[in-house]
Amino acid sequence: MLPRQAAPTGSSRVRRASRVLLALAAMAALLSVDLPDAGAAPPLGITARADRGIAADRVGALFAGGLDGGHFCTAAVVHSDDRSVIATAAHCLDNPDSTVFAPGYRDGKAPYGLWKVTGVYVAPRWTQERDPDEDVAFASVAPTSGSRQVEDAVGGFPVASEQPADATVTIVGYPSGDDSPLRCTNATSLFSPTQRRIDCPDLSSGTSGSPWLVNGALAGVLGGYEEGGLAPEVSYSAVMGDQAVELYREAAVAG
Incomplete structure (x- = not known):
């Protein structure tokens, strides 16, 4: 028969519990690095206010000229080499010269500043025919003040095509x-x-x-x-x- 090990003392229990808590905290920190927040998501098919967080901050409103011009479309920051690209619908960029982007816009304020559209990338069939199958656009943006790139301010979503039909x-x-x-x-x-x-x-x-x-x-x-x-x-x-x-x-x- 194998000898039973002595029960740990009170101080040993405390040390062991502390090590477990530290390990769990470290794992949680690693899992949360720069990932879009899950948050308390509403049930499927229910529309609710989006909480502040990593994911919501990467999404912003498109304005005509500035915050006083009213917002008319939505866009999101996507990952790029020079960290300056947003994605939106092609029909939202009919007037790119006057369009500005406010990531994380909320309650009349642009917490990360405004970013003017400097270049537009749309499919030829959208330009020539406004083909609804090509109603996707990417645009480069630059800050209206300062020099920080938009992805440095809020991060960016990766892009993934070829999703299953029931995604x-x-x-x-x-x-x-x-x-x-x-x-x-x-x-x-x-x-x-x-x-x-x-x-x-x-x-x-x-x-x-x-x-x-x-x-x-x-x-x-x-x-x-x-x-x-x-x-x-x-x-x-x-x-x-x-x-x-x-x-x-x-x-x-x-x-």
Whole structure:
């Protein structure tokens, strides 16, 4: 029979518990580094206010000229070589010379400043035909003051194409009459081979260009069919195919 080990003393228990707590704290810190927040997400198919955090700060509103010009679309920062690229719907960039981006915009304030659009990357079929299957755009931005790049300020989403037809998507976007973003998560379906559909209420005018996030990566933007949908309860995104990925690569390298 094996001898039983002596029970640990009170001080040994304390030391062991302290080591366990320190290990758990270290693991939690590693898991939370620069990852979009899960937060207390609402149930599937329910639209609610988006809490502040890493993911929401990477999303912002597009304005005409400045904060006084009113916001009309949504965009999100994506990872790029020179850390200066945003993604939105192509139909949101008809007037890029006067468009500015406010990441993390909330309650009338731009906590990370304003960023002017300096370059636009859209598919030829959008320019020539406004093909809804190409209603995806990437744009380079520069600060209106200072020199810090936008990705250095808020981080950026990776880009992931070729998602399954029933992928679960989280949308974060700004209705034009609201000064804080909304968030909705739901399963999606293919409306057509080139268009993805989601059922989420209250995603009204102004949410065009909102990122469609799958596991924290951008897999589309609100747009495409009917420029995103005519009813706020149903929204669409063009499926990100080879053309969209090529546009992203071009923007990510050129900045």
